[in-house]
Amino acid sequence: MWFLLQNVYGFTSILLYIIVTYLTVRERRHFSHSFVVLFVVFAVVxxxxxxxxxxxxxxxxxxxRTSPIAALFENFPFPSLLRYIIFLCYYxxxxxxxxxxxxxxxxxRAIAFPFSKEIPYEVLLSxxxxLILPLPLCYDLLFTGAFFKYKESFQGHYLISETALCIYLFAWNSRQLFVAIFLLPVCNDLNxxxxxxxxxxxxxxxxKCFLDLPLCRRVVNHRSSGEPPTKPTPL
Structure with missing residues (x-):
């Protein structure tokens, strides 16, 4: 049930993120160019x-182990891909x-100096x-081997690697289980x-642009049409 709730929230939020990013780009004339670029980059990241x-x-x-996709983790078809996934988790x-x-x-700057112009090459430097400054902090993860292993105690797979993230996945006491299954995913979703x-x-x-979308207008009109008519105020 918890896994289902995480999936519903995650996929719904991604769809909403794509819609909001599209609306921001469409209404870019009301925002500075640098802000729109930063917003799009932030959405992708x-x-x-x-x-x-x-x-x-x-x-x-x-x-x-009985899951239809368990074979994907027991015999991962592209082992070298795992190091890139781990790298992205830190990068x-x-x-x-x-x-x-x-x-x-x-x-x-927009609030304190509303009439200031953008610095030349500001977008490129941003x-x-x-993309470049974080690389020295985690580039070595690209050379770290990794693979999935099944754990009987909690009946699930975990990723073995020489990274800090996988330190939580070796002993699996109650605190580590809480961190890995609940705290890390929730914090990642909120962030x-x-x-x-x-x-x-x-x-x-x-x-306003979001509420003017056809689907939102249809939902609002449906809710308003389902409301009972108001009674006239007695004189």
């Missing part, structure tokens, strides 16, 4: 971060933090900072997939 942790931690842990959070920092500076909800809630323009 967040979605990839969710997918990376889903493939490396969430899905294997809830895959029992993308650094990219997230760097993007958040740049967005904060971007919004602060992308370089997001990666909550931005579209906040953006719709606090940005009136994006909220």
């Amino acid at each position: 967040n979605i990839l971060s969710y997918i990376g942790l889903y493939l490396s931690l969430r899905l294997p842990i809830f895959t029992k 993308l959070p650094y990219c997230q933090n760097m993007t958040i920092l740049l967005i904060i500076f971007n919004r602060f 992308i370089i900072a997001i 990666s997939l909550t931005l579209p909800y906040y953006f719709i809630l606090f940005n009136r323009r994006i909220k």
Whole structure:
């Protein structure tokens, strides 16, 4: 049940993230060019971060030996691909933090200096900072071997590697089980997939564009048509 709830929230949030990103690009004339680029980069990084942790931690842990996809983890067809998945699990959070920092500076400048112009090559330098600066911190993970192994105690697979993430997966006492199954996925979801909800809630323009989408208008019209007619106020 917990795994199902995580999937529903994750896939719904990814779809909402794509819609909000599309609306932001469509309404880009109301935002600065650098902010739109940072928002799109942040969306891509967040979605990839969710997918990376889903493939490396969430899905294997809830895959029992009797599952139809258990053979995928017991005999992974592309073993060299696992090191890239682990690399992304560490590399993308650094990219997230760097993007958040740049967005904060971007919004602060827009509020404190509303008439200032963007710095030349600002977008290019921002992308370089997001994608290049985290590499020295985790590039060695690209040369780390990894493979999936089945654990009878919790009836699921886990990824064995020389990374810090997999230290939690060897002993499996109650605290480590809580961290791996509950805390890490929930924190990743909150860090990666909550931005579209906040953006719709606090940005009136994006909220209006979202509510004007055909599906949203159909839902709103259906709810309004189902309401009982109001009685006239007696004189």
